[in-house]
Amino acid sequence: MATPISPLFIPKPHLQLLLNELRHRGYSVVGPTVDQEAIVYGEIQSIEQLPQGWTDEQAPGHYRLKRRDDNAWFGFVVGPHSWKKYLFPPKTTLLTAEKTESGWQFIPRSADTTKFALLGVRACELAAMRIQDQVFLNGPYQDPLYRERREHLFVISVNCTQAASTCFCTSMKTGPRCENGFDLALTEIDTGFLCEVGSERGREVLDAFVSLARRASEGSSVASNSNNDCVTANEICFATPEQLKSAENARQQAVDQITRQMETSDLPGLLLSNLDHPRWKEVGERCLSCTNCTMVCPTCFCSSVTEVRDLNMDRVERERTWDSCFNPDFSYLGGSLVRNDTASRYRQWLTHKLDGWHAQFGTSGCVGCGRCITWCPVGIDITEEVAAIREETSP
């Protein structure tokens, strides 16, 4: 375990050297970038690809990419993508079988050696990863691909300095402060980032990065300072009390901006004891059963496995693809659909996510990121649905 040290101050342009160091170590760095009029996650080679000066405006069923008044690099919340696409890809070939003269030959999936470094992971997303670890690694059957990618993962989290109207991480006790589960954690202030270390691996990368940065500045006109007693704003050094205060204020701003709440004191229990509540039917009439909420959810993990054969019948691939409890066919069991109406599928999703998940995995399945609220095309709000069931419950 790393011994805690004071956060380092990193001038903004130096983040490029951190990216370089990670790439040098064989990581594919992925992070937020502007694409398709949204802030999505994709491969990042240059700091120029980060959403500098962009933000997001979010409400139920509503997202707009907007220009900021300032040039903040992480001045937005969470978008349509989640990190699960890197650990639990939308489509994976699990196994291949080929017909040979001596019969069928099974070719297992070769070990995955992809090393991802995630840049910009928020506290709610760290919580989502902990939940998916529980699902994919801590049960009786481990998911090998998830394990391989998780073991190699390098996580640079970013503390939120603002919140969207759809955020409710404080209710789910998952944020907005990044407490653990990261290798490095950044807090953005005007001139740079305050960087905390969360693991030995993080310390090692940070040390290498600082050496790299100092070597780079030696070659320039800016003098390096080995005493961590900075004389210019262009150096990496321990954060000053003023910088620590700015970072604290910035993080507090996110807390102050969170307005949405979900009462959790009666969860688990509330939903499973209200299975015949009229609200299920009512929300079933608004719900499109389109699967968007489950696809954007950073913890939803359902998939289908299909054997896909070529026409000559001499090669079969076992494919796993993301699927959803909102897809009627997903409830095909024993010759028929067991959840053949939208109300029962919505009820299945919500009772599992907020109620049954506790018994199954020892945690809620919701981290309060608000994605399901924003990305529902008709703006169904999970917090409103839970509140409605609670309010109308007969005592």
Added chain:
Amino acid sequence: MPRKPRLAVFKFASCDGCQLSLLDAEDELLAICDRVEIAHFAEASSDLQPGPYDVALVEGSITTHEDAERIKRVRADSKFLMTIGACATSGGIQSLRNWGQIDEWVQSVYPSPEFIRTLATSTAIADHVLVDFALHGCPINHHQLVDILVALAEGRNPRVPSHSVCLDCKHRGTVCHVVARGIPCLGPVTQSGCGAICPAYDRGCYGCFGPSQPANTASLVSQFRSHGHSTEKLVPLLRSFNAAAPEFQRASEQLVILGPNSEG
């Protein structure tokens, strides 16, 4: 080895695009011919063999008295009848005539309207005879068609998902147009099959593959209206290749009753 199933392809009111997609399946065509006997396929061969057939692929909608009779004979000749494409499955783009006056259409389109004998409506094959399987799309996805033909030859269930286009957008990483841009996109109520092409190229879904299961058009259209989209814009969106599919038809007729949108 069991006998190869005898396949027939029949055309009704349509553009031929769906049956052409069978010929377009160039990489798979020879393998298909190993599995099925193509007994009647006018687009491919002048050797048209009589029935009975094991599998009939029916393209096109019913728009004339003659075709309304002919489809019954096709049904009688075929063990398994499958519609291919939006025309056969829901009446096609030509079902727009269902909302007009047929005499006016004929007068304005043909120089000698007295020679035209037609029905006032364009209707789906299932409105006339029992359909065993409906393959959606305008045009159909030939990979789905090939999978169904092989599935029939092997006696297994075909893999044709009925979920919405949204699932495919999410697999591709496409950002939702409805939420991020306020574009009216039919993806949430349209069946998968195209691979979510249009949204990946900056356009909303046109609904070529018809209603998904389920297709909650009432809720989606209500949301579009709250975004300020006009009835004049939404009705044509719903009335295209699958205008007469029940879920789309109901929604467009409801919009017409509601009149211009005052929520914008």
